[in-house]
Amino acid sequence: MPWNIGFLGAGPGVAALHLPTLGYLDGAFRVVHLADAGSGRARLLAESTGARWSQGEAQLLADPAVDVVAICSPPAEHPRQILQAVAAGKGAIFCEKPLALTHADADEVVAVCRAAGTLLLVGTNHLFDSAWGRAKHHLVALEGRVQAVSVTLCLPPNGRYHELVAEGGPFLPVRRGRPDLSDPQVAQGVLHQLLTGLAVHDVPALRDLAPVIDGVIYARLVPPIGYAVGYRAGDVLVQLAMTMVPQGADALWKMVVETSQDRLEVDFPPAFVHAGSAATRVRSTGGRWTEYRREAEDGYTAEWRVLAELLDGGMPVEYDELLADAHYAIDLADAAAVKLGEGYNA
Amino acid sequence: MREPRKRVPVFTELPGYGAAVASMAVSTVPADGAAGAIVVLSGHDDWWDGVLAAQAAGAAAVVVAAPLVAPTDAVQGLLDNAAVPVLLERPRLRPDVVKQLVDALADAPPSLVTVECSAVAPEAAAVIHDALGWARAIGQGRLALQSASTTLHGSIGLLQASGADGPLDITLMVNVVNSGRPGGFLRLTCLGEVLATVTVDVPAGVASLDVATEKGALRLPTCLEATERLALRRALQALEGGHIPADLAGLLDDSQLSASFIPGRVERLFRRSASV
Numbered sequence: 001m002p003w004n005i006g007f008l009g010a011g012p013g014v015a016a017l018h019l020p021t022l023g024y025l026d027g028a029f030r031v032v033h034l035a036d037a038g039s040g041r042a043r044l045l046a047e048s049t050g051a052r053w054s055q056g057e058a059q060l061l062a063d064p065a066v067d068v069v070a071i072c073s074p075p076a077e078h079p080r081q082i083l084q085a086v087a088a089g090k091g092a093i094f095c096e097k098p099l100a101l102t103h104a105d106a107d108e109v110v111a112v113c114r115a116a117g118t119l120l121l122v123g124t125n126h127l128f129d130s131a132w133g134r135a136k137h138h139l140v141a142l143e144g145r146v147q148a149v150s151v152t153l154c155l156p157p158n159g160r161y162h163e164l165v166a167e168g169g170p171f172l173p174v175r176r177g178r179p180d181l182s183d184p185q186v187a188q189g190v191l192h193q194l195l196t197g198l199a200v201h202d203v204p205a206l207r208d209l210a211p212v213i214d215g216v217i218y219a220r221l222v223p224p225i226g227y228a229v230g231y232r233a234g235d236v237l238v239q240l241a242m243t244m245v246p247q248g249a250d251a252l253w254k255m256v257v258e259t260s261q262d263r264l265e266v267d268f269p270p271a272f273v274h275a276g277s278a279a280t281r282v283r284s285t286g287g288r289w290t291e292y293r294r295e296a297e298d299g300y301t302a303e304w305r306v307l308a309e310l311l312d313g314g315m316p317v318e319y320d321e322l323l324a325d326a327h328y329a330i331d332l333a334d335a336a337a338v339k340l341g342e343g344y345n346a
Numbered sequence: 347m348r349e350p351r352k353r354v355p356v357f358t359e360l361p362g363y364g365a366a367v368a369s370m371a372v373s374t375v376p377a378d379g380a381a382g383a384i385v386v387l388s389g390h391d392d393w394w395d396g397v398l399a400a401q402a403a404g405a406a407a408v409v410v411a412a413p414l415v416a417p418t419d420a421v422q423g424l425l426d427n428a429a430v431p432v433l434l435e436r437p438r439l440r441p442d443v444v445k446q447l448v449d450a451l452a453d454a455p456p457s458l459v460t461v462e463c464s465a466v467a468p469e470a471a472a473v474i475h476d477a478l479g480w481a482r483a484i485g486q487g488r489l490a491l492q493s494a495s496t497t498l499h500g501s502i503g504l505l506q507a508s509g510a511d512g513p514l515d516i517t518l519m520v521n522v523v524n525s526g527r528p529g530g531f532l533r534l535t536c537l538g539e540v541l542a543t544v545t546v547d548v549p550a551g552v553a554s555l556d557v558a559t560e561k562g563a564l565r566l567p568t569c570l571e572a573t574e575r576l577a578l579r580r581a582l583q584a585l586e587g588g589h590i591p592a593d594l595a596g597l598l599d600d601s602q603l604s605a606s607f608i609p610g611r612v613e614r615l616f617r618r619s620a621s622v
Contacts, residue, residue, distance in 0.1 A: 145499075147497070147499040147500045147521050147522075148499075148500045148502065148519055148520075148521045150460065150462060150519055152460055152535055152537070154535075154537040154538070154541050156560065215495075217493050217494065217495045217502060217503065217504075218492055218493040218503070218504035218517075220504065220515055222457055222458045222515060223457055224457070226457060226458055226537070228458055228504060228515050228517055230493070230495070230502045230503065230504060230517065230519075232495055232497070232502075235497045235498060235499065236497075237495065237497060237500050237501065237502040237519065238502075239460065239462075239502050239517050239519045241458055241460045241517055241535075241537065242458075242537075243457050243458050243537040243538065245457070245537075245538060245539050246539070247539050247559075247560045248538070248539045248540075248541060248559065248560055249540075249541040249558030249559055249560060249563065250558065250563075252535075252537075252541060256462065258462075258464060258500070258519075258521035259523075260499065260523060260524045261523055261524055261525070261526075262523075263464060263521075263531065283531065283547070283550075284526075285464075285466075285523045285524075285525055285526025285527070285549075286526055286527045286549055287526075287527055287529075287531075287547055287548070287549025287550030287551070287552075288550070289550065
């Protein structure tokens with residue numbers, strides 16, 4: 001029997017990502033309800049899936065057919081909607097990243113889910129990409145000491161990828177006018193949003209490699225939209241760089257792990273598409289490159305498969321890990337925003 | 347009948363330069379001494395003293411092969427006192443690949459640049475110099491250090507170039523590995539509408555430039571000329587043109603900035619060798 005899902009949110013992440021992804025899961029899930037905040041997009045999506053639709057959260061949460069609530073709304077709504085879903089007695093929640101934007105919210109939602117026994121999974125899809133598992137295995141097996149990590153992104157507009165996986169677009173996110181980056185608080189908010197919204201994809205990996213953030217060395221916003229953030233975590237140095245470009249090459253999303261003896265590169269495929277796992281290459285200090293075989297399954301499909309296993313009782317929910325990831329992302333975004341503010345004051 | 351071209355004598359004991367002279371048989375000839383010759387020195391030890399000694403011995407130009415260290419006072423001293431062209435062969439900063447990159451980005455300057463490099467400790471300073479040389483080349487001007495931090499085994503930091511296209515942020519990440527074949531690794535990524543990636547992997551014999559746009563990806567022709575031959579050719583050009591190349595000035599800039607990026611174990615190594 002498939003698990004019945006209700007989606008809170010009907011933006012591009014649902015239309016061009018999760019709904020098409022579920023098609024790869026052999027009927028493990030069935031969409032029964034979609035809700036939006038008034039955009040009318042839930043109705044359009046519901047028509048093509050045969051699901052019910054509603055506006056706001058109440059009807060979906062009261063719908064007895066919904067087993068799993070998938071929270072795909074704007075990040076600020078996530079904690080409140082998780083709490084409401086638990087209060088409504090829902091047994092499982094898929095929450096798009098980030099889980100929360102404040103430490104207090106993260107603590108509360110995890111505590112409430114744990115106490116209620118509600119299954120919880122956060123959609124940091126890179127964590128579920130088999131290439132990351134392979135990379136971790138390499139790092140552990142060769143016992144190289146991790147010394148530096150970089151994550152570099154250069155992203156063209158998502159629309160290019162939406163149309164490869166879904167119909168009915170363009171699926172444009174809500175337009176919010178151009179922020180006034182000369183205002184330090186606005187700039188800090190934008191950086192915080194970019195780190196908790198994009199960099200968060202790699203936070204589980206970064207926390208593995210560089211567990212405790214000791215200090216942000218630099219933090220910049222990069223035009224037109226982007227960031228450059230460097231921080232120190234014990235003896236590990238981390239460099240995060242991102243730009244979004246109005247036009248441009250295929251998406252670059254590369255994680256590099258520099259150890260005492262080699263360099264490991266993980267190239268993630270573009271967002272939205274189902275192009276298999278990331279590609280992992282290792283360069284030994286002798287200049288020999290080794291490329292690992294890619295897997296057919298991508299991180300998006302894998303994360304839903306893990307949710308199905310959780311629902312089937314095949315594995316426990318890692319509440320502590322989810323909470324630690326959330327705290328790490330918030331710590332990083334808070335510290336980077338403070339550093340950015342110092343630059344404005346100077 | 348045309349007059350045979352006058353061949354410029356080259357005085358060198360370095361095998362790579364011997365090969366370069368052999369491959370430039372029309373324009374160069376091996377020499378027995380420094381007087382009137384292009385003198386090629388190894389970049390190990392106190393090469394800056396060797397440059398002045400070669401000049402005193404009558405060298406027409408000096409090429410320094412792969413300078414390993416570059417104390418700022420020594421390089422400044424050369425800038426003040428060298429009257430002949432001084433060319434630096436920096437294996438990870440090939441002028442031909444630099445030109446390819448600058449040309450590729452001419453119409454679409456990047457919005458952010460990252461430079462990553464790794465090397466064994468004895469070569470780390472030279473690799474950092476070359477990494478900063480790339481940053482300088484892409485920034486089209488002087489770089490200002492914004493912030494940096496070092497650990498025992500690495501460093502990261504942010505630089506800003508104030509080039510013709512406005513301020514450009516450039517990040518640098520350095521990693522010191524425990525062992526490996528000589529030469530080091532360097533990767534420069536220019537993020538923007540033109541996504542350009544330079545990879546210089548000396549042990550692997552790679553010096554490549556990949557350029558990608560919305561139309562597709564292109565690997566530029568591999569620069570296959572030996573770095574020794576390229577340096578020698580540049581020395582000939584300097585002599586023919588009667589100009590002093592900017593190599594030393596560039597190295598001085600790179601050396602000054604590198605002080606903030608030298609990892610702890612490399613610093614220790616320098617201190618140990620200085621005290622011997």
